[in-house]
Amino acid sequence: MNFAASLPRIQAAIGSLRSQASEPVCAYVYDLDALAAHARHMREALPMGCEIYYAAKANADAPILKALAPWVHGFEAASGGELRWLRSQQASKPLLLGGPGKLDSELAEAIAEPGCTLHVESLGELRRLGAISQNMQRQVTLFLRMNIAVEGMGESRLVMGGKPTPFGMDESDLAQAVALLREYPLLTFEGFHFHLMSHQHDAALQLRLVDAYLDIAQRWEHEHGLTVRTVNAGGGFGVDYAQPENSFDWTSFCEGLRERLGRRPGAPVLRFEPGRFVSVACGWYVMEVLDIKRSHGEHFAVARGGTHHFRTPPAQGHDHPFQVIRGDNEPVLRNAHVTLVGQLCTPKDVLARQQPVNELAIGDCLAFPLAGAYAWNISHQNFLMHAPPRMMYLGSE
Ligand SMILES: Cc1ncc(COP(=O)(O)O)c(C=O)c1O
Structure with missing residues (x-):
């Protein structure tokens, strides 16, 4: 499961997201070229007499389906809604x-x-x-x-x-x-x-x-x-x-x-x-750090967005891996452990608990990999009516 190769593209994407908007960054960024390369590898490794259908419930975004279409034999729907959507996107598969x-x-x-x-x-x-x-x-x-x-x-x-x-x-x-x-x-x-x-x-x-x-x-x-x-x-x-x-x-x-x-x-x-194995590695959820604080002896980084956009960490019951993409500000934390949370007024809005960071500043971005499947589409996006994340698709759409 190789997502690290996409990191330079994600960093560049964060740069352009920062330059396009005055508000702090909150986005899903998808590397469609990496997705197509992975799907191609899956297809080409399969022996004769085998077929691969993508389970669209993992992520049915139009650019994702389009990038996958040349490499899969077809698509699997799990509802009438998915069936209609797939047909509207893929006329002949x-x-x-x-x-x-x-x-x-x-x-x-x-x-x-x-x-x-x-x-x-x-x-x-x-x-x-x-x-x-x-x-x-x-x-x-x-x-x-x-x-x-x-x-x-x-x-x-x-x-x-x-x-x-x-x-x-x-x-x-x-x-x-x-x-x-x-x-x-x-x-x-x-x-x-x-x-x-x-x-x-x-x-x-x-x-x-x-x-x-x-x-x-x-x-x-x-x-x-x-x-x-x-x-x-x-x-x-x-x-x-x-x-x-x-x-x-x-x-x-x-x-x-x-x-x-x-x-x-x-x-x-x-x-x-x-589903998951096909599209998980192409997606990243990116949140900009808004606040860093100490509570009863522990550090918290509050970032823009949260589990209403990215429910995968609580759904999996895990600390999601992440990369810190440093901005220009002086670090508030050095060689410290920090809990990464979103903007929701519930203690359940946690993406990773007590994780080590070398440096962390307000304005840095937290980039969560492995967010291309069962992520945005399983999230309770309207809770608290925060703005949705930006959606950015990199590569050959
Ligand atoms: C019938 C069926 N097929 C395929 C899938 C896709 O599973 P996965 O995303 O784990 O590959 C699921 C997932 O729930 C399923 O129920």
Whole structure:
């Protein structure tokens, strides 16, 4: 997970943000060239017979989608809103619609949308989809999302399967699902979808999960008389915010995939739908220090913005890494520890606690890397009605 290469561009961007406005800096800055290079590397490392769809829930900003489009096979939406947005931005890319609790209107929209495939989460949803496709007299291509337990799958901070969850169907539902597929001839079965966890850092474990998905898909194919064309093995490739070099090793994962697929001639197409791992490293959240104070023996730096723009630190429950971009003022702190907070009147508005800094002055900028995914779009931006951050996209838009 290499974000450091973007730092000089971010520093230059902060310089131009300072010169463009008299107010203190508060912005998201995205390095689109770094994003495209990373996505290209992901795509080129993948063996033949594998596909990559970007999970737009991570960050669906138009320039992000545009930078990714040449390197991904398609995009995954998790709501009717995302589906509409993706189609308006990407007229011809294949789309997937997944997620629990889909409305009838969303199912109908997806059926009507050329190039859209559905991930079905339950028997009830499959029944509704069958009836709606029948009414519309439109064929629909679908995956059955399955919730299976894989031996040794371990835990992560965000587990969606292998235990009771609202996601996907149990194996015991499969016979009924197959009966529904036969009852509604406009439903075209494409394959199985699995997304058991996010924040999964271990490439070797991910390879074992993929093996388990391919094995069980093959067994179900025979047991239920199905043809599995594609297995969607989900996303969830983990990012280590504290030690980015320990993030998911995509290159060795792809090498392992190549070896495994070589041993499985005739295997279905293998599809992945990552979000965080694709876009996290391209984004930075930048806040200018407004005040530095001491409270009951601890230092606090109050900066412009906060968790209403950048909810990632409290959502992850971590101290977010940061870089100090020095301005021209004399340091107030030298070789000290400081807690970085925003402008909200709640003690929860903390981005990092008691972090060491060499020097810190009012007017310096705090630049938080790894803010390109699940950052601005998961934040409670209207709380306290502060101004939104500036949005800056660097590179080939
Ligand atoms: C079904 C599904 N696919 C893909 C993703 C993307 O996960 P990540 O951003 O961890 O790669 C998610 C995340 O919640 C998901 O639920």
